[in-house]
Amino acid sequence: MAQDRAQKNRPHYALASVDHALRLAVMLQVEGPLSVSDAAERLGVARSTAHRLLSMLVYRDFARQGEDRRYHAGPVISLTADSQSRTALLRTVALPHLHALVGRLGESANLLVLAGDYARFIGSVESSQALRVGNREGMVFPAHLTSGGKLILADLTPAEREELYAAQRWDGREGERPDPAALEQELAVVRDRGFAINKDRTETGVTAVGRGVRVGDRVGAAVTVSMPTVRFDESRLVDIVSALALASRDIEHDLQAALRVEA
Structure with missing residues (x-):
C-alpha cells in the first residue's frame, strides 16, 4: 500500500x-x-x-x-543564496551532458538532488521518441524509491540515514516510511553495483537507471535515464550504465572547473 x-x-x-x-x-x-x-x-x-x-x-x-x-x-519559497547558486551552477554544468545522454541512448535524462527525504528533479531533457518519459523538472519523489535518490542515500553515513528516517520524523505518514533494515540491504547493493534501478516504483510504466555525481567529497546528486518500462531490457543495462558513468564523470569534471573559477 x-x-x-x-x-x-x-x-x-x-x-x-x-x-x-x-x-x-x-x-x-x-x-x-x-x-x-x-x-x-x-x-x-x-x-x-x-x-x-x-x-x-x-x-x-x-x-x-x-x-x-x-x-x-518570493518569501514563500526562498532558499539561502548559497543553496540557490550551487544548485543553479550544478544544473547549468549538467545540462549539456544530459543532452548528450539523450543523444546516445534515445531516452529522457534527468539530474536529481536530495531535498530532505525526497529526491528533487532539477534538470530534465526529454527524448524525441514518440513514446517517452516526459519532463520531470521540479518534481519530487520519495528518495528511497528513486534510482537517483538511492544513490545519494547510499553515500550518507548510517547515522545520517538513521536521523533522516527516524520514526518521530514520520508522524502522520508512518505507512510511507521505509523499513530501515530492508533499506540498508538495498543501499548496500547499490553501493556495490555503483548504479541503481527504479522499475515502476514511483510511476507505473516507467523505469529509471541512475548513477551518482560527486559534489565535493560526497555524492550530492545523481544523473538518471528514464524510459517506458516496455522498452527496458536488461540487455541494455551495460550500455546505459556505461553512458551514465561517462556523463557523471564529465559533470564532476566540469563542476570542479566551474567552482575553481568562482573561487
Missing part, C-alpha cells in the same frame, strides 16, 4: 496553467532570477502567458520582481 501511495502518475485532468505556474516557482527557488523571456522560453509559451503566470506568483508571494525587472523567489 505504501508503494501505491508513493506512485505519481500525471492526472488525466492536468491543468497546463497550474503545471506551468508550479514549474516556474521551482525554477525561481532552485535556479534564481528569471526574466519574462527566460520563463517563456523554458515553458514553451508566449511572453504574455509567462507574464500573467509570474504576476500571479507575485500576488501570492511565491515571486517578487526586482529592480532589474527580473523575477526572484
Whole structure:
C-alpha cells in the first residue's frame, strides 16, 4: 500500500496553467532570477502567458520582481543564496551532458538532488521518441524509491540515514516510511553495483537507471535515464550504465572547473 501511495502518475485532468505556474516557482527557488523571456522560453509559451503566470506568483508571494525587472523567489519559497547558486551552477554544468545522454541512448535524462527525504528533479531533457518519459523538472519523489535518490542515500553515513528516517520524523505518514533494515540491504547493493534501478516504483510504466555525481567529497546528486518500462531490457543495462558513468564523470569534471573559477 505504501508503494501505491508513493506512485505519481500525471492526472488525466492536468491543468497546463497550474503545471506551468508550479514549474516556474521551482525554477525561481532552485535556479534564481528569471526574466519574462527566460520563463517563456523554458515553458514553451508566449511572453504574455509567462507574464500573467509570474504576476500571479507575485500576488501570492511565491515571486517578487526586482529592480532589474527580473523575477526572484518570493518569501514563500526562498532558499539561502548559497543553496540557490550551487544548485543553479550544478544544473547549468549538467545540462549539456544530459543532452548528450539523450543523444546516445534515445531516452529522457534527468539530474536529481536530495531535498530532505525526497529526491528533487532539477534538470530534465526529454527524448524525441514518440513514446517517452516526459519532463520531470521540479518534481519530487520519495528518495528511497528513486534510482537517483538511492544513490545519494547510499553515500550518507548510517547515522545520517538513521536521523533522516527516524520514526518521530514520520508522524502522520508512518505507512510511507521505509523499513530501515530492508533499506540498508538495498543501499548496500547499490553501493556495490555503483548504479541503481527504479522499475515502476514511483510511476507505473516507467523505469529509471541512475548513477551518482560527486559534489565535493560526497555524492550530492545523481544523473538518471528514464524510459517506458516496455522498452527496458536488461540487455541494455551495460550500455546505459556505461553512458551514465561517462556523463557523471564529465559533470564532476566540469563542476570542479566551474567552482575553481568562482573561487
